[in-house]
Amino acid sequence: MFAQLNLNERLLRALEENAFVEPTPVQQEAIPVILAGRDLRATAQTGSGKTAAFLLPVLHQLLALEEASAAPATRALVLVPTRELARQILEEVERFARYTFLQSAMVIGGEGFKEQSALLRKIPDILIATPGRLLEHIQAGSMLAGEVRWLILDEADRMLDMGFAEDMQAIISACVNRQQTLLFSATTGGRALREIAQSVLRNPEHLMLNPVSQLGETTRQQIITAESPTHKERLLAWLLANENYRKAMVFTNTRAQADQLYGRLRAGDYRVFVLHGEKDQQERKQALERFSQGGERVLIATDVAARGLDIEGVDMVVNFDMPRSGDEYVHRIGRTGRGGEDGLAISLITHLDWNLMSSIQRYLKQEFEKRVLPGLKGNYHGPKKVKSSGKAAGTKKKKSANKNAKPARKPARRPAASPLLVSEDGHAPLRRRAPARER
Numbered sequence: 312m313f314a315q316l317n318l319n320e321r322l323l324r325a326l327e328e329n330a331f332v333e334p335t336p337v338q339q340e341a342i343p344v345i346l347a348g349r350d351l352r353a354t355a356q357t358g359s360g361k362t363a364a365f366l367l368p369v370l371h372q373l374l375a376l377e378e379a380s381a382a383p384a385t386r387a388l389v390l391v392p393t394r395e396l397a398r399q400i401l402e403e404v405e406r407f408a409r410y411t412f413l414q415s416a417m418v419i420g421g422e423g424f425k426e427q428s429a430l431l432r433k434i435p436d437i438l439i440a441t442p443g444r445l446l447e448h449i450q451a452g453s454m455l456a457g458e459v460r461w462l463i464l465d466e467a468d469r470m471l472d473m474g475f476a477e478d479m480q481a482i483i484s485a486c487v488n489r490q491q492t493l494l495f496s497a498t499t500g501g502r503a504l505r506e507i508a509q510s511v512l513r514n515p516e517h518l519m520l521n522p523v524s525q526l527g528e529t530t531r532q533q534i535i536t537a538e539s540p541t542h543k544e545r546l547l548a549w550l551l552a553n554e555n556y557r558k559a560m561v562f563t564n565t566r567a568q569a570d571q572l573y574g575r576l577r578a579g580d581y582r583v584f585v586l587h588g589e590k591d592q593q594e595r596k597q598a599l600e601r602f603s604q605g606g607e608r609v610l611i612a613t614d615v616a617a618r619g620l621d622i623e624g625v626d627m628v629v630n631f632d633m634p635r636s637g638d639e640y641v642h643r644i645g646r647t648g649r650g651g652e653d654g655l656a657i658s659l660i661t662h663l664d665w666n667l668m669s670s671i672q673r674y675l676k677q678e679f680e681k682r683v684l685p686g687l688k689g690n691y692h693g694p695k696k697v698k699s700s701g702k703a704a705g706t707k708k709k710k711s712a713n714k715n716a717k718p719a720r721k722p723a724r725r726p727a728a729s730p731l732l733v734s735e736d737g738h739a740p741l742r743r744r745a746p747a748r749e750r
């Protein structure tokens with residue numbers, strides 16, 4: 312029960328009103344640690360209740376200051392990778408702070424700088440921000456980072472993936488007087504995340520919730536082989552028309568692919584929406600609202616645009632393009648099968664996706680179920696031979712033993728965009744970590 316967590320009465324009242332009765336595991340673990348003043352590094356997915364896990368104890372501490380009549384200042388800063396996530400967090404803050412005098416604000420890219428400066432002049436107690444825009448405000452002097460006591464880096468792994476490492480570092484360094492830093496990530500991340508954690512956190516408590524291995528217990532994971540991108544489109548159209556689902560998310564690796572699919576599906580009379588970083592703020596908001604409310608049942612999205620969104624009722628995820636890393640796969644698939652509900656995750660695999668798919672299988676220590684759609688069996692069913700790793704066995708020819716044989720003609724030099732790195736549509740780099748800065 313939340314009542315046992317020693318939170319301020321005014322917060323408890325708001326929680327009760329919002330039917331928050333039982334804390335989720337991440338809240339149960341993180342709230343006492345944060346209330347005790349410890350730095351925290353937590354690995355927890357969207358959907359685990361991580362937002363309340365950091366907001367409630369921070370709001371509690373802000374209230375204690377308010378009650379001690381401290382002078383107004385922006386003392387809590389939540390740094391997030393995307394605008395949508397910022398918006399969602401602001402909504403949570405407003406819900407929880409309803410019975411308090413705490414003020415909150417948000418500064419994100421794509422909205423008026425001047426209006427944001429005016430908001431900052433009102434000295435909100437808690438600020439939610441995306442790195443690029445916040446740094447501009449710090450540099451312009453409209454945000455006084457030196458006042459920040461609580462710094463929360465939410466989805467830190469994603470911020471790094473999106474190329475915000477430098478901005479993050481600059482912001483962290485500007486928060487010279489912070490007393491507590493909380494770092495949340497959906498995955499354990501790589502070297503960059505470890506380095507940030509080491510340099511920023513002081514003697515942190517480390518909480519590991521919903522690790523990768525717990526993923527997909529209620530989500531069936533399938534692959535369907537495809538001979539070409541057009542074949543993938545036919546497979547997707549079949550799935551959207553015939554599969555039993557409430558809401559589906561279709562992921563592509565690039566904006567161009569997302570737009571192309573959107574056009575094709577719309578032309579085929581499918582009610583779909585598309586969400587990516589080139590959409591303006593209003594379009595993104597509308598797309599999300601209509602999808603959340605069930606107006607459109609299918610959302611096509613790039614990873615960056617979809618990151619951190621908490622949309623209820625998504626029970627089918629289709630990877631039109633295979634994600635570029637195991638962690639990205641986890642993020643995508645983590646949207647289905649929430650709270651023990653059944654989910655379905657389907658990846659469409661051409662010969663260019665195969666090796667990536669098999670490394671993701673190995674990473675997850677899971678084997679995807681292979682599926683064929685009626686009447687849509689193509690000519691590609693996976694590599695003829697596979698290595699023990701599951702990857703396609705090489706097709707390199709052995710060197711000829713006949714010394715007199717003519718040397719094989721050298722293949723023409725490939726252009727810069729090597730086919731090993733670029734998918735058939737010429738857009739999607741298949742490298743493990745491509746910079747994915749999309750704002």
Ligand code: AMP
Pocket residue numbers: 330331332333334335338356357358359360361362363621
């Ligand atoms: P998050 O992982 O923070 O994005 O939260 C996922 C969703 O669960 C949000 O809609 C929260 O409002 C909701 N939520 C978080 N904690 C609780 C709780 N203890 N009880 C009920 N709903 C919750």
